[in-house]
Amino acid sequence: PEHLDWHGSEQRYIEDKLQLVTGAAPRVAVLNAADPHLAALSLPGSDVVWFNQPQGWHMRGDIVHRGGQAVFDTRNTPLPGRHNRGNLCAVLAALEALGLDAVALAPAVQDFRPLPNRLQRIGQADGLTYVNDSISTTPHASLAALECFAGQRIALLVGGHDRGLDWTDFMQHMAHDVPPVEIVTMGSNGPRIHAMLQPLADAGRFGLHAAADLPDAMSLARRALGEQGGVVLLSPGAPSYGAYRDYVARGRHFAELAGFDPDTISAIPGIGIA
Numbered sequence: 001p002e003h004l005d006w007h008g009s010e011q012r013y014i015e016d017k018l019q020l021v022t023g024a025a026p027r028v029a030v031l032n033a034a035d036p037h038l039a040a041l042s043l044p045g046s047d048v049v050w051f052n053q054p055q056g057w058h059m060r061g062d063i064v065h066r067g068g069q070a071v072f073d074t075r076n077t078p079l080p081g082r083h084n085r086g087n088l089c090a091v092l093a094a095l096e097a098l099g100l101d102a103v104a105l106a107p108a109v110q111d112f113r114p115l116p117n118r119l120q121r122i123g124q125a126d127g128l129t130y131v132n133d134s135i136s137t138t139p140h141a142s143l144a145a146l147e148c149f150a151g152q153r154i155a156l157l158v159g160g161h162d163r164g165l166d167w168t169d170f171m172q173h174m175a176h177d178v179p180p181v182e183i184v185t186m187g188s189n190g191p192r193i194h195a196m197l198q199p200l201a202d203a204g205r206f207g208l209h210a211a212a213d214l215p216d217a218m219s220l221a222r223r224a225l226g227e228q229g230g231v232v233l234l235s236p237g238a239p240s241y242g243a244y245r246d247y248v249a250r251g252r253h254f255a256e257l258a259g260f261d262p263d264t265i266s267a268i269p270g271i272g273i274a
Helices: 010-022 082-097 102-111 139-148 168-176 190-202 214-228 247-258 262-266
Strands: 028-032 047-051 057-060 063-066 069-073 120-125 128-132 154-158 182-185 207-210 230-234
Touching: 028 082, 047 082, 057 082, 063 082, 063 102, 069 102, 082 102, 082 139, 120 247, 128 247, 139 154, 139 168, 154 214, 168 190, 182 190, 182 214, 190 207, 207 214, 214 230, 214 247, 230 247, 247 262
Parallel strands: 028 047, 128 230, 154 182, 154 230, 182 207
Antiparallel strands: 057 063, 063 069, 120 128
16 A cells, blocks of 8 residues: 555555566566465466475574574564564575575674664653654554564554544554553544544543644654653654655654653664765
């Protein structure tokens, strides 16, 4: 749903993406066995390396395995969330497809530094942990971010440019899973999200607050979490258009409002971007 403005429909998006293997006929295709679209493919012209299946690279709980061999525990890596740690299986399968010793290379992930604006812990202050997930521009991305901090007191900052995306699945998770303790809505689609969440808030599922903008949202989140502390999570599930130039500018403003240097949190080591 992230790219409907270009592809027109989710089905067309899938068809277009599959052309990378069905039309381009790569010598080697590294594919996710857990994806039904990929698992159903017939690629007679390509050698297929599968991950997320018992014979290849896959995860069992938090442990990455190569077949029956346990290789390393992902809980000690700087990658937040099972979805990100699960991506390691794709990386390791690709390395192996290139003829490299992926088992020997796997420990290098311990030194990985995640990119800015992607579930980025920018620091702690006054009992609060600030997490910048400004690149989250779909409701499903916000759900993935919440999963990363399950069990903690979370104030979720959600909302932004309204592309008309369906938030029904997000609402279902808020109704049936363990929700954040506080949700602050903002942006042009903030009122729509707020209205959908209001019945759940009225039932005591979480605290619900409407903010005029990001500074207001930060103030409301801090006040709502109070002295017990917790996580202030910017994972808006929507683009930044209208309020900011892009998600980077939104993330930088979030860092600044939290009391951290936006230049420091935006830097990408090694490629000269700050």
